[in-house]
Amino acid sequence: MALQPVAKLPFEGLIADARSHKLGKWHSKLSERALEQYAEIGWPGPKTESWKYTSLNKIASGTFSLAREYSAIVPEDMIMPLTCPRLVLVNGVLNKELSNLEQLIGNLSITSLVDIEDHQKTFFDDLFKSEESKGDLPLTYLNTAILSDAVMLEITEGSKCELPLHIISIGSGNGITFAPRLIVNVGIGAKVDFIESHVGCSDSVYFSNSVTQLYLGDNSEVGHYKLQNDSRDSSHISLTRAVIDDGASYDNFTMSVGAKLSRNEVRAHLKGSGVECCINGAYLGAADQHIDNTTFIEHQAEGSSSREVFKGVLDDTARGVFQGKILVHPEAQKTDGYQMNRAMLLSDKAEIDSKPELEIYADDVRCSHGATVGELEDELIFYLCARGIDRESARRMLIGAYISDAIDEVKNIDIRSSIQSVAENWLKQNLYEK
Amino acid sequence: MSISEETVDQVKKLEADKYKYGFVTDIEMETAPKGLNEDIIRFISEKKEEPQWMLEWRLKAYKHWLTMEEPNWAKVGYKKIDYQDLYYYAAPKSMDRPKSLDEVDPELLKTYEKLGIPLKEQELLSGVVAVDAVFDSVSVATTYKAKLTEMGVIFCSISEAVREYPELVKKYLGSVVPHSDNYFSALNCAVFTDGSFVYVPKGLRCPMELSTYFRINAENTGQFERTMIIADEGSYVSYLEGCTAPQRDENQLHAAVVELVALTNAEIKYSTVQNWYPGDETGAGGIYNFVTKRGACRGDNSKISWTQVETGSAVTWKYPSCILQGDNSIGEFYSVAITNNAQQADTGTKMIHLGKNTKSTIISKGISAGRADNTYRGLVKIMPKAEGARNFTQCDSLLIGNTCGAHTVPYIETRNPTARVEHEATTSKISEDQMFYCQQRGLSPEEAVSLIVNGFCKEVMKELPMEFAVEAQKLIGISLEGSVG
Numbered sequence: 001m002a003l004q005p006v007a008k009l010p011f012e013g014l015i016a017d018a019r020s021h022k023l024g025k026w027h028s029k030l031s032e033r034a035l036e037q038y039a040e041i042g043w044p045g046p047k048t049e050s051w052k053y054t055s056l057n058k059i060a061s062g063t064f065s066l067a068r069e070y071s072a073i074v075p076e077d078m079i080m081p082l083t084c085p086r087l088v089l090v091n092g093v094l095n096k097e098l099s100n101l102e103q104l105i106g107n108l109s110i111t112s113l114v115d116i117e118d119h120q121k122t123f124f125d126d127l128f129k130s131e132e133s134k135g136d137l138p139l140t141y142l143n144t145a146i147l148s149d150a151v152m153l154e155i156t157e158g159s160k161c162e163l164p165l166h167i168i169s170i171g172s173g174n175g176i177t178f179a180p181r182l183i184v185n186v187g188i189g190a191k192v193d194f195i196e197s198h199v200g201c202s203d204s205v206y207f208s209n210s211v212t213q214l215y216l217g218d219n220s221e222v223g224h225y226k227l228q229n230d231s232r233d234s235s236h237i238s239l240t241r242a243v244i245d246d247g248a249s250y251d252n253f254t255m256s257v258g259a260k261l262s263r264n265e266v267r268a269h270l271k272g273s274g275v276e277c278c279i280n281g282a283y284l285g286a287a288d289q290h291i292d293n294t295t296f297i298e299h300q301a302e303g304s305s306s307r308e309v310f311k312g313v314l315d316d317t318a319r320g321v322f323q324g325k326i327l328v329h330p331e332a333q334k335t336d337g338y339q340m341n342r343a344m345l346l347s348d349k350a351e352i353d354s355k356p357e358l359e360i361y362a363d364d365v366r367c368s369h370g371a372t373v374g375e376l377e378d379e380l381i382f383y384l385c386a387r388g389i390d391r392e393s394a395r396r397m398l399i400g401a402y403i404s405d406a407i408d409e410v411k412n413i414d415i416r417s418s419i420q421s422v423a424e425n426w427l428k429q430n431l432y433e434k
Numbered sequence: 435m436s437i438s439e440e441t442v443d444q445v446k447k448l449e450a451d452k453y454k455y456g457f458v459t460d461i462e463m464e465t466a467p468k469g470l471n472e473d474i475i476r477f478i479s480e481k482k483e484e485p486q487w488m489l490e491w492r493l494k495a496y497k498h499w500l501t502m503e504e505p506n507w508a509k510v511g512y513k514k515i516d517y518q519d520l521y522y523y524a525a526p527k528s529m530d531r532p533k534s535l536d537e538v539d540p541e542l543l544k545t546y547e548k549l550g551i552p553l554k555e556q557e558l559l560s561g562v563v564a565v566d567a568v569f570d571s572v573s574v575a576t577t578y579k580a581k582l583t584e585m586g587v588i589f590c591s592i593s594e595a596v597r598e599y600p601e602l603v604k605k606y607l608g609s610v611v612p613h614s615d616n617y618f619s620a621l622n623c624a625v626f627t628d629g630s631f632v633y634v635p636k637g638l639r640c641p642m643e644l645s646t647y648f649r650i651n652a653e654n655t656g657q658f659e660r661t662m663i664i665a666d667e668g669s670y671v672s673y674l675e676g677c678t679a680p681q682r683d684e685n686q687l688h689a690a691v692v693e694l695v696a697l698t699n700a701e702i703k704y705s706t707v708q709n710w711y712p713g714d715e716t717g718a719g720g721i722y723n724f725v726t727k728r729g730a731c732r733g734d735n736s737k738i739s740w741t742q743v744e745t746g747s748a749v750t751w752k753y754p755s756c757i758l759q760g761d762n763s764i765g766e767f768y769s770v771a772i773t774n775n776a777q778q779a780d781t782g783t784k785m786i787h788l789g790k791n792t793k794s795t796i797i798s799k800g801i802s803a804g805r806a807d808n809t810y811r812g813l814v815k816i817m818p819k820a821e822g823a824r825n826f827t828q829c830d831s832l833l834i835g836n837t838c839g840a841h842t843v844p845y846i847e848t849r850n851p852t853a854r855v856e857h858e859a860t861t862s863k864i865s866e867d868q869m870f871y872c873q874q875r876g877l878s879p880e881e882a883v884s885l886i887v888n889g890f891c892k893e894v895m896k897e898l899p900m901e902f903a904v905e906a907q908k909l910i911g912i913s914l915e916g917s918v919g
Contacts, residue, residue, distance in 0.1 A: 049507070330836050330837070333836070343848075345848065345850075345851035345853075346851060347851060348818065348850060348851050348852075349818075350849075350851060351847070351848065351849045352846075352847075352848050353845070353846065353847045353848070354844075354845075354846040354847075354857075355843070355844065355845050355846070356842075356844060356846075356857065356859070357841070357842060357843045357844075358831075358840070358841060358842040358859060358861060359839070359841045360831070360833065360839060360840050360841065360861050361836070361838070361839045362833075362836055363833035363834065363835055363836045363838070363863040364836070364863055365833075365861060365862070365863070366860075366861070366862060367860065367861040368858070368859060368860040368861070369842070369857075369858075369859050370856070370857060370858045370859070371844075371846055371855070371856070371857040372854070372855060372856045372857070373816075373846065373848040373853060373854070373855040374853065374854040374855070375851040375852055
């Protein structure tokens with residue numbers, strides 16, 4: 001990838017190219033509107049508050065072309081180790097051959113962008129209507145402008161999906177960019193767990209700009225788990241946006257271990273009352289990795305609770321960023337908000353920047369946040385050594401336990417243990433056998 | 435008499451005039467023409483009989499200010515300030531610097547008496563506080579000067595210091611807050627008219643509290659004072675600052691700069707009770723308080739402690755900070771910020787850890803009532819060389835009513851693995867249980883709120899020197915008046 005001076009509006013040149021996908025009139029109109037929004041906001045720079053700690057200069061000055069290849073071999077050792085129905089996207093486009101959709105049960109429908117139905121189009125419109133700080137979403141508009149495909153999942157009212165659904169997004173190729181887009185509509189009282197694995201084929205270098213939109217109907221129950229294990233020299237920028245209605249419960253967890261530069265942004269809008277929302281995550285960084293976790297929880301109605309636990313371990317010159325904001329509207333009385341972010345630095349060149357933020361306009365609320373940073377405590381190591389455990393094992397035990405603490409937040413037991421094994425593998429490869 | 439009863443009494447007394455400092459003193463003033471340009475700066479510098487280097491420094495700051503933009507990242511909204519529609523210099527006419535208190539205009543002395551700072555009495559009685567009083571733009575009187583001079587403490591107005599101790603001023607002025615630091619501090623550098631200057635010599639523990647009272651009196655005047663405190667090796671000083679202004683319909687601008695320097699083993703304790711006129715219930719009038727306060731712990735084992743009780747001002751924009759350069763140096767920030775009616779406060783601190791084993795503590799209590807917005811904004815930065823640095827931060831917010839807002843925006847940047855940084859924040863309201871408990875024991879709702887709020891702020895209040903603590907407790911009651919029931 002040759003470096004060029006930063007263009008005024010990066011990727012603008014690719015947008016016309018993306019329209020050549022011929023996905024119909026509706027699609028080109030959508031793309032035009034998105035371009036307008038993207039152009040209005042512009043590329044986030046160092047002065048954009050929500051991108052203060054994560055610089056996108058390298059992406060902006062890189063040369064990327066739109067991915068044209070939509071088949072690849074699934075890198076089985078990188079994805080979340082689970083046996084369940086899978087849906088595979090290669091460079092952002094649904095690949096039916098790699099997916100085993102036949103296993104999927106009837107109460108779940110999957111539509112690709114070419115077959116999009118009218119009511120599903122409203123999800124795209126929603127994004128343009130949203131009042132929330134538009135300025136924070138330039139890359140979401142860029143995603144919309146260069147879409148090659150989008151996958152819509154609809155879970156019908158009242159249906160309980162026994163098996164989780166594994167969505168695998170593969171990046172394959174060099175110097176390419178793609179925009180995976182996933183839209184999940186969960187009907188009233190429905191229950192579903194799904195996993196996103198973002199991985200890359202070996203030696204691929206790409207920029208994945210991913211967006212997942214969810215709508216949770218009344219009393220629905222959704223587990224949404226994500227593994228970000230993109231190729232080591234790639235960039236992964238993602239937004240998850242969930243709109244949650246009355247009495248629904250949303251359990252989100254992100255495990256970030258891959259990519260050179262990654263940002264995992266989760267925005268949850270608690271529209272209904274009595275919502276239970278968990279946004280948790282763990283991140284492991286070594287070498288020159290940059291891992292950004294940004295969350296925004298908006299309490300719009302009374303009596304909802306939100307919980308956030310993020311933990312990270314950073315070695316070498318890795319840099320971690322955590323930005324978490326809780327906004328409580330005046331109507332959202334009896335809100336209960338909790339947020340905790342902890343990071344462990346293992347090297348003197350590692351860095352962590354946290355910005356937990358509360359913005360509260362209702363008086364009858366309980367909101368708290370906490371953040372801690374520190375190294376592995378000598379006292380704890382001593383405690384274990386005093387009991388006959390050698391120093392290195394003690395260290396491994398403590399680092400492992402530190403990260404499991406966050407992983408324990410995952411409600412689905414099977415998924416929890418597979419996330420656990422991903423973390424253990426990473427620690428083994430990057431820390432213990434380095 | 436219990437504190438809460440006292441508060442209620444105080445509030446009753448003030449019913450006719452809620453802001454008791456809202457009077458105007460009719461005194462002949464000398465002002466520079468309205469507006470800001472190089473000539474005004476030359477005029478101020480000439481009035482102050484300043485040396486050439488000082489004027490050049492001011493002009494350099496002014497030129498830089500012209501290239502800057504007013505910051506808009508704080509969570510406050512206010513009418514655009516027309517910097518050309520302000521007087522940048524206003525001084526009581528009658529006096530050149532008085533030789534003794536007897537020469538001070540009696541009107542002025544009366545003003546300070548009304549404010550509860552009887553300068554004259556303090557000279558006579560065996561008080562413990564030395565006061566420098568700043569009226570609009572100039573320092574009018576400093577008490578206890580002789581006694582302090584005898585011990586080697588320099589406590590005077592900054593204009594006097596520029597004339598009498600140019601070497602000291604030249605060495606430290608702008609060394610903590612440079613002329614290019616931020617929009618308001620650059621403006622201050624260009625047009626500052628007075629302020630206090632303190633130098634505590636090596637090894638001396640300053641025997642009395644030093645204090646400055648600031649008063650904005652004239653209309654359409656900006657007050658730009660500059661305070662400098664230098665604590666030489668092994669010394670200690672405790673400094674108090676209080677501020678009031680008359681009640682006016684238009685907004686007034688206050689852009690001050692405070693620089694503290696603590697050398698090896700020195701300690702500075704800086705306490706502020708900020709009670710500028712907050713504007714009326716509808717949000718008309720009030721002071722725009724845009725202040726840059728920063729202390730440098732230059733030497734090893736030095737310590738700087740900021741304590742502030744912020745009850746006044748329509749808009750507050752203030753972040754007293756510590757730069758912990760020396761090894762084992764300590765920075766502290768204790769703050770109570772109360773906003774009621776249409777007040778807005780965006781305040782907090784910055785703790786920059788550079789030296790080894792540096793420690794910082796941040797305790798911030800924000801109370802928001804009426805339609806007010808109260809924001810804590812802070813930065814804790816641990817630099818790569820700050821081995822063993824330690825920070826503890828606690829930010830608590832209390833909301834009274836559902837038309838106000840409380841916000842917390844901390845930034846935590848850590849670049850050293852041995853650092854331990856802890857941050858906690860909570861938001862809550864006064865619970866019905868607490869109110870019921872108090873009222874059941876015969877307290878009125880107003881008394882109960884005052885009691886609970888004082889309890890909520892206790893950790894900060896106990897850091898204040900005694901004379902100030904009593905006043906501050908009363909202020910809290912007054913500021914929250916009308917917020918319940």
